Amino acid sequence: MEETIAGPEAAHIPKQRGESLLDAAVRYVEERHWDVFPGTWLDAVDGMHRCSCGQSACPAPGAHPARDDWATQATGSATVARGLWSERPTASILLPTGRTFDAIDVPETAGFLALARMERMELTLGPVTLTPARRMQFFVLPGASAKVPDLLRKLGWQAASLDLVTLGEGAYVAAPPTRFGSRGAVQWARRPTSANRWLPDAEELVSPLAYACGRDR
Numbered sequence: 001m002e003e004t005i006a007g008p009e010a011a012h013i014p015k016q017r018g019e020s021l022l023d024a025a026v027r028y029v030e031e032r033h034w035d036v037f038p039g040t041w042l043d044a045v046d047g048m049h050r051c052s053c054g055q056s057a058c059p060a061p062g063a064h065p066a067r068d069d070w071a072t073q074a075t076g077s078a079t080v081a082r083g084l085w086s087e088r089p090t091a092s093i094l095l096p097t098g099r100t101f102d103a104i105d106v107p108e109t110a111g112f113l114a115l116a117r118m119e120r121m122e123l124t125l126g127p128v129t130l131t132p133a134r135r136m137q138f139f140v141l142p143g144a145s146a147k148v149p150d151l152l153r154k155l156g157w158q159a160a161s162l163d164l165v166t167l168g169e170g171a172y173v174a175a176p177p178t179r180f181g182s183r184g185a186v187q188w189a190r191r192p193t194s195a196n197r198w199l200p201d202a203e204e205l206v207s208p209l210a211y212a213c214g215r216d217r
Contacts, residue, residue, distance in 0.1 A: 019177060020085075020089065021085055021089060021090065021091065021092070021093055021177065021178070022081075022082065022085035022086065022089055024093055024175065024176065024177060025038075025081045025082075025084075025085050025093045025175075026078050026081050026082050026085075028093070028095070028175060028192075029075070029076055029077065029078045029081050030078050031192070032100075032192055032197075033076065033100060034076075034095050034099075034100055034101070035074040035075060035076045035095065035096050035099055035100070036074065036075065036076075036081050036093055036094070036095060036175075037065070037070050037073045037074040037075065037084075037094050037096065037172075038066065038073075038084050038085060038088055038091030038092065038093070038094070039062075039063060039064055039065050039066050039070070039091060039092035039093070039094040039174070039178075040052045040053050040058075040061075040062050040063065040064055040065070040066045040091070040092060041062055041066075041088060041090040041091045041092060042061065042062035042090065042179060042181065048182075049061065049062070049179075049181050049182050051064075051181070052066065053066070058181075060133070060174075060180060061180065061181035062092055062178070062179055062180060062181055063092045063094075063174040063178050063179070063180050063186070064092075064094075064174075065094060065172070066091070070094070070096075070172070071096060071170070074094075074096045074099075092174055092178040092179070093174065093175040093176075093177075093178050094172045094173070094174055094175070094178075095172060095173050095174075095175050096171075096172050097142075097145075097167040097168055097169070097171045097172060097173060098142060098145070098167075098168040098169030098170065098171065099142065099169075100142065101126070101139045101140065101141065101142060101199055102139075102140050102141065102142050102143065102144035102145055102166060102167060102168045102202065103129075103137040103138060103139055103140070103144075103166070103167040103171075103173050104137065104138045104140060104144060104148070104164065104165075104166050104167075104202060104205065104206070104209055105135055105136070105137045105164070105165040105166070105167055105173075106135070106136055106137075106138070106163065106164050106165075106209055106212070106213055107134065107135060107136070107163050107213070108130065108134040108135060108136055109134075110136075110163070110164075110209070110212040110213045110215070111128070111130070111135075111136025111138070111189070111209075111212070112136070113212040113215065114138075114205075114208045114209045114211070114212035115128070115136075115189065115190075117208045117211070117212065118205065118208050121208065123200065123204055123205065123208075124196070124198075124200050124204070125138070125190055125196060125200065125205075126138065126139040126140060126190070126196050126199040126200055127139045127188060127190055127191060127192045127196060128188070128189040128190040129173060129174075129175065129176065129186055129187070129188060129189065130186070130187045130188070130189040131174065131180065131186050132179075132180040132181075132183035132184040132185065132186070133180060133183070136189055137167070137173050138205055138209065139199055140199055140200055140201060140202045140204075140205060141199045141200070141201050141202065142168070143168070143202075144166050144168060144201075144202035145166040145167065145168025145169070145171075146168070147202055147203070148164075148166045148202050148206055151202065151203055151206045152164075152206065152210055155206070155207055155210055157210050157214065161214075162210060162213040162214060163213055164209060164210060164213045166202070174186050176188055
């Protein structure tokens with residue numbers, strides 16, 4: 001049975017339970033054709049969870065690339081993904097952006113507000129993640145990172161004034177059920193389904209996202 005958590009402005013979000021990181025990584029490749037690569041992992045040290053990178057003040061413990069050449073390690077092969085997570089079953093699942101999707105990253109409070117507004121507007125949504133760092137990431141078609149600044153200007157917003165970041169080529173997102181230290185796991189605010197296989201263009205979502213970020217300042 002799925003447990004749910006309530007957001008400030010949106011419906012309940014299902015918690016992912018019972019699926020291993022290996023199975024989830026393979027499923028993303030097979031069902032969504034997303035490239036995946038293993039990141040850092042959490043080690044238990046004196047009863048505490050520490051990032052495998054060894055930094056005591058790691059900003060994303062257990063949820064960032066483990067090597068500098070991560071972009072070349074990312075794979076769209078289910079066989080290769082199975083092998084990578086068989087070697088390191090606790091490695092985080094990271095998805096490179098700028099390939100099959102970009103992501104628009106906003107604060108959690110703005111994200112829930114935008115989700116509620118998008119649903120009232122009956123906009124088509126892609127998958128949306130919710131991270132323990134209290135960020136939400138809206139998956140959109142590739143190319144968003146190049147067009148969002150201009151879209152914001154046309155809407156009358158200065159990109160620097162909003163806590164809205166577009167993740168494209170050279171960036172990545174952490175996918176469920178990746179854990180962030182002791183803060184919990186990444187979850188799907190809108191999980192991948194057959195209904196959202198076709199992603200929206202950033203132009204369709206940027207207005208409600210910018211409005212929500214503007215209110216959240």
